[in-house]
Structure formats: structure tokens, C-alpha cells
Amino acid sequence: MTDSLEKIASEIATCTKCPLHLSREKAVPGEGPPDAEIMFIGEGPGFHENQSGRPFVGAAGKFLDELLASIGLRREDVFITNVVKCRPPGNRDPQPDEIAACREYLDRQIAVIDPKVIVTLGRFSMARWFPSARISRIHGQPRRAGRRLIVPMYHPAAALHQPKLRQTVLDDFRRLPEFVSQANDAYQEGEAGEEPPPDEPRQLPLF
Numbered sequence: 001m002t003d004s005l006e007k008i009a010s011e012i013a014t015c016t017k018c019p020l021h022l023s024r025e026k027a028v029p030g031e032g033p034p035d036a037e038i039m040f041i042g043e044g045p046g047f048h049e050n051q052s053g054r055p056f057v058g059a060a061g062k063f064l065d066e067l068l069a070s071i072g073l074r075r076e077d078v079f080i081t082n083v084v085k086c087r088p089p090g091n092r093d094p095q096p097d098e099i100a101a102c103r104e105y106l107d108r109q110i111a112v113i114d115p116k117v118i119v120t121l122g123r124f125s126m127a128r129w130f131p132s133a134r135i136s137r138i139h140g141q142p143r144r145a146g147r148r149l150i151v152p153m154y155h156p157a158a159a160l161h162q163p164k165l166r167q168t169v170l171d172d173f174r175r176l177p178e179f180v181s182q183a184n185d186a187y188q189e190g191e192a193g194e195e196p197p198p199d200e201p202r203q204l205p206l207f
């Protein structure tokens with residue numbers, strides 16, 4: 001049977017593969033069209049997401065909406081999800097074993113959507129492709145992964161906590177349309193959109 005976003009979401013809703021299921025109110029699979037060209041991957045649901053079952057609906061989500069609007073996009077145009085689909089208690093960092101347990105769902109979402117550009121928001125999603133990179137060095141710089149472009153960006157919540165980062169995030173977002181058209185060229189070359197091999201879960205540098 002072919003995989004679908006609905007099938008993945010229904011499995012996530014009843015998933016017990018990691019301890020985060022114990023404290024969740026609602027799992028948050030992510031949302032957006034199955035043919036989205038751009039996929040955003042955050043960290044994990046927070047308080048409001050856990051209540052509503054929808055990604056990025058709290059303060060960071062409002063800022064993400066603004067960032068999307070700044071380049072003429074609406075939330076309905078893109079797919080938005082997280083590395084873990086259930087809220088880490090008290091919004092603590094997701095642990096390597098939790099990220100590893102949840103990875104299957106993210107892999108399947110990427111396979112179904114086959115996005116041209118993946119924007120990682122924050123260091124946990126960045127680490128999937130760039131395990132030892134520092135976000136302060138590589139933010140806003142697209143890298144190829146197969147025929148896809150991966151664009152690491154700061155998490156919108158980081159910009160809310162550190163006002164200096166706000167303009168940095170706006171500037172990185174402003175170049176996204178350019179990256180999408182670059183990605184289109186690579187995509188049309190028809191290279192396989194393969195993913196790099198999974199990395200061992202590991203602790204991440206802070207900056």
C-alpha cells in the first residue's frame with residue numbers, strides 16, 4: 001500500500017515508541033499540502049501545539065506566519081512539522097533517543113512530500129543533515145542533499161528571545177524564493193532525491 005500523510009498522521013496519533021507519548025495531550029504530526037515545494041522542520045510541539053494538535057500555533061508560530069508573509073507565502077502553501085511529534089515536558093530539548101524513535105515518521109513525510117527545499121528551524125532539525133555544524137556559521141546557506149536543498153535557519157523562537165536575531169532571520173527568509181528556484185534547476189536534472197545515511201544520535205553544540 002502506498003504511504004500517505006494521512007496514514008502517517010494516524011499512526012503518530014497513537015504512537016507509543018518513545019516516552020513522550022506519556023505526557024502528550026495531542027500528537028502534532030504536522031500539516032500542509034502533500035505536494036508542498038518547501039518543508040519546514042522545527043523542534044517539537046510546545047504548550048499550544050500540544051493542546052491543539054497543530055504545529056507552530058504559539059508565539060513562534062505567529063512569527064513564522066510573519067516570516068512566510070514577508071516572502072508572499074501563506075502557511076497553507078508549505079508543509080510544517082517537527083523532529084518530534086509529541087511535546088517534550090516543560091518544553092525541554094528533545095533527547096537523542098526520542099529524535100531517533102520519531103525519525104521514521106519524518107523520513108516518511110519527506111518521502112511522500114518529496115520537497116524541493118527543506119528549511120530546518122533550529123539546531124535539532126539542522127543536526128539531521130549537519131550533525132556537527134554550528135548554526136551561527138551556516139544559517140541561511142543552502143546545501144545540496146541529493147536533488148534537494150537544505151537551508152538551515154535559526155528557530156523563530158530564538159529570534160523572539162534574542163532581538164538581534166530577528167533581522168538575521170528576516171534576511172535569511174528573504175532569500176528563500178531564490179533558493180527554491182535554484183532547487184528547481186537541480187530537481188529537474190532528475191537526480192535521485194536520496195537522503196544521507198542516518199547519523200548516530202548525539203549531543204549537539206549549543207551555538
Ligand code: URA
Nearest residue numbers: 042043044045055056
Ligand atoms: N516550536 C517548534 O519547534 N515547533 C512547534 O511546532 C512550535 C514551536
Ligand code: SF4
Nearest residue numbers: 015018021085086102
Ligand atoms: Fe511516537 Fe514520535 Fe510521539 Fe515519540 S515523539 S511517541 S516516537 S510520535
